[in-house]
Amino acid sequence: MASVKVNRSLCSICGKVPSLSICVGCQRVFCTEHVEQHRLELSNLLDKIIFEHGQCKQTIIKYTEESNSHPLMKQINEWEKQSIEKIQQVAIDARKQILNAFGHFASNAITTMKNLTEELTKAQNEDNFFETDLRRWMDTFIKIKKELDKPPTINIRKGGTDVPFISKIIISVSEIFDKSTGRISIKDEGKLIVNTGSNGYGTVRSKGEYSTGKHRFRFKIEHTSSHKWNLIGIVSKNAPIQATAYNIPTSFGWIANNFVCLNGKLYSDFNGYKSDIEKNDIIELFIDCNQHMIRLTNERTHYTHELTIDTILCPFPWQIQLGLYYSKDCIRLLWR
Numbered sequence: 001m002a003s004v005k006v007n008r009s010l011c012s013i014c015g016k017v018p019s020l021s022i023c024v025g026c027q028r029v030f031c032t033e034h035v036e037q038h039r040l041e042l043s044n045l046l047d048k049i050i051f052e053h054g055q056c057k058q059t060i061i062k063y064t065e066e067s068n069s070h071p072l073m074k075q076i077n078e079w080e081k082q083s084i085e086k087i088q089q090v091a092i093d094a095r096k097q098i099l100n101a102f103g104h105f106a107s108n109a110i111t112t113m114k115n116l117t118e119e120l121t122k123a124q125n126e127d128n129f130f131e132t133d134l135r136r137w138m139d140t141f142i143k144i145k146k147e148l149d150k151p152p153t154i155n156i157r158k159g160g161t162d163v164p165f166i167s168k169i170i171i172s173v174s175e176i177f178d179k180s181t182g183r184i185s186i187k188d189e190g191k192l193i194v195n196t197g198s199n200g201y202g203t204v205r206s207k208g209e210y211s212t213g214k215h216r217f218r219f220k221i222e223h224t225s226s227h228k229w230n231l232i233g234i235v236s237k238n239a240p241i242q243a244t245a246y247n248i249p250t251s252f253g254w255i256a257n258n259f260v261c262l263n264g265k266l267y268s269d270f271n272g273y274k275s276d277i278e279k280n281d282i283i284e285l286f287i288d289c290n291q292h293m294i295r296l297t298n299e300r301t302h303y304t305h306e307l308t309i310d311t312i313l314c315p316f317p318w319q320i321q322l323g324l325y326y327s328k329d330c331i332r333l334l335w336r
Contacts, residue, residue, distance in 0.1 A: 182243025
């Protein structure tokens with residue numbers, strides 16, 4: 001620090017004049033007593049800077065030699081931990097879905113095997129069987145063995161996720177239709193329903209039944225007449241099936257001619273419902289057993305309708321119910 005005598009100036013600390021000096025660095029004026037004090041302050045500040053320098057140097061060495069201690073690395077490690085936990089939870093949920101779905105499939109397979117066991121035992125004891133019986137039994141066994149490894153109603157696919165390079169596994173438990181009555185036919189292994197012949201009512205029901213949880217199903221309207229009559233909804237499993245599904249007690253759903261079906265009765269303009277279903281539309285039926293609610297959504301128009309289900313009027317388990325009336329109308333059940 002260079003000092004210069006300054007006349008008629010006062011010390012910036014005590015305000016006295018004798019033996020004044022000016023600090024070139026801060027341009028402040030000091031008397032003889034306080035110029036040393038100011039110098040000591042500068043020396044102390046230099047010591048702090050040297051200390052911070054040493055600390056900074058040690059931090060650089062630490063982060064270089066122990067990379068995992070860096071805050072950015074800790075952030076990545078935490079992200080990795082959370083991602084693994086999420087993946088593990090998705091895997092746990094997926095396994096539960098597989099076990100539940102396979103349990104239902106295995107139950108049917110066990111029933112089939114029991115019936116075959118009785119047939120084989122009887123045929124062997126009575127020595128009463130032919131080539132056609134042998135072929136039928138063998139074909140049945142081959143089909144069961146194949147479906148045990150890959151049940152036709154269960155599918156595993158990868159779906160989107162917030163992290164592009166981590167694909168979420170989605171378990172799709174496929175539904176099929178296996179019961180029908182009236183002018184209606186079930187085709188394509190239970191995935192397609194078609195009105196057969198001339199105009200006339202027909203009804204199908206799903207193989208699956210639902211008492212708990214949330215379930216989504218998607219349908220494609222492959223053909224619909226200009227008059228537009230089809231029913232999409234649910235029904236209690238215990239209600240007898242009949243061609244005129246809309247007047248079955250426990251029936252709830254929507255009809256494409258602007259009617260809503262509530263416990264087997266039709267209501268026009270219920271909650272403002274107006275059908276917007278057209279050919280090739282994709283319709284989603286959402287079933288929430290926990291909230292006693294069903295919802296219909298047209299994926300083209302995003303038009304949504306909800307119904308609250310009184311479980312006294314429509315007891316669990318529920319099944320999906322579709323109905324057709326006009327000739328050649330058809331609806332396809334899609335993978336979710």
